[in-house]
C-alpha cells in the first residue's frame with residue numbers, strides 16, 4: 228500500500244520538517260499560521276507553523292516542550308509575553324526592559340527572546356504615512372503591548388497620554404518611561420468621560436488593550452461620536468474590530484492589527500530564518516485568512 232505524507236499546501240510533512248508556532252490564549256483566530264505557512268510554501272521550505280493554546284499557568288510546561296520537541300521558533304501572544312521571559316536562556320536588552328517577549332528563536336536548544344511589537348507598530352504607521360513628531364498620542368492600555376509601543380512612540384511623538392482601566396499599571400509604566408524620556412507623559416484612569424475629554428486633545432489614538440480580541444465587532448472602549456476625520460486610529464488587535472470600523476466611518480486614517488502583524492511577521496521570520504520573506508505573499512495570506 229502506498230502511503231502519502233500529509234501535506235500543508237504542496238509541501239509534504241516529513242521526519243525532517245521543522246516545526247514553528249505561536250503560543251497564547253486565545254489563538255484560534257490567529258492568522259499567523261496562514262501567514263507563515265504561505266511563506267514556507269512559496270520558498271519551498273520544509274517547515275510548518277501551528278497554533279498552540281497555552282494559558283499563562285502552562286507557559287513553563289510549554290517552553291519545556293519547545294526544548295523537548297526542538298521547536299525552531301515561536302511567537303508569543305496574550306497573555307504569555309511577560310511570563311515566558313523567565314524560562315528563556317537569553318533575552319535581547321530592549322525586550323528585557325519592556326518586560327515582554329513576542330518572538331523566540333531556538334538555535335541549538337538555546338532559546339532567545341525578542342520583541343518586535345514596537346518596531347512592527349512603527350513600520351505599520353510609517354507605511355500609512357503617519358508622522359508622530361509634534362503629535363500628542365493617546366495610548367489605551369498599560370500591558371505588555373503598551374510597554375513595547377510606548378518606548379517607540381516616545382522616540383518620535385511630543386506627548387504621550389497613557390490611559391488604563393487599572394490606574395496603577397499606567398503609573399508604573401509612566402514611571403519607567405520618565406526615567407528614559409524627557410517628554411511629557413500623562414497618566415489617567417480609563418473612563419468614558421476621561422476618554423472623551425482626552426480624545427479632543429489628541430490626534431493619534433492607539434488601542435493596545437485586549438478589547439476587541441474576543442468579540443471583534445461588538446466591543447469597543449471608544450464612543451464612535453468621539454472619533455474625527457483628522458485623527459489616526461490604530462487598533463493593534465489583529466482582527467477587524469469595532470474601533471476600526473468606527474474609525475473608518477468617521478473618516479479617520481485607520482491602521483489595524485493586521486498591518487502591524489504583517490510587519491512583525493517579517494521581523495520574526497528574519498530572526499528565525501536569517502532571510503527576508505516575500506512581503507506580498509504574507510500580506511495576501513493575511514487578507515485571505517482574515518476574510519474567512
Ligand code: ATR
Pocket residue numbers: 305306308327367368369370371372373391392393396417435436437438448
Ligand atoms: P498584552 O501583553 O497584549 O498587552 P496584557 O499585558 O494582558 O496583554 O494587557 C492587557 C491590557 O488590556 C491591559 O492594559 C488591561 O488593563 P488592566 O491593566 O486594567 O488589566 C487592558 N484591558 C483588558 N481588558 C480590558 C477591558 N475590558 N477594559 C479596559 N481595558 C482592558
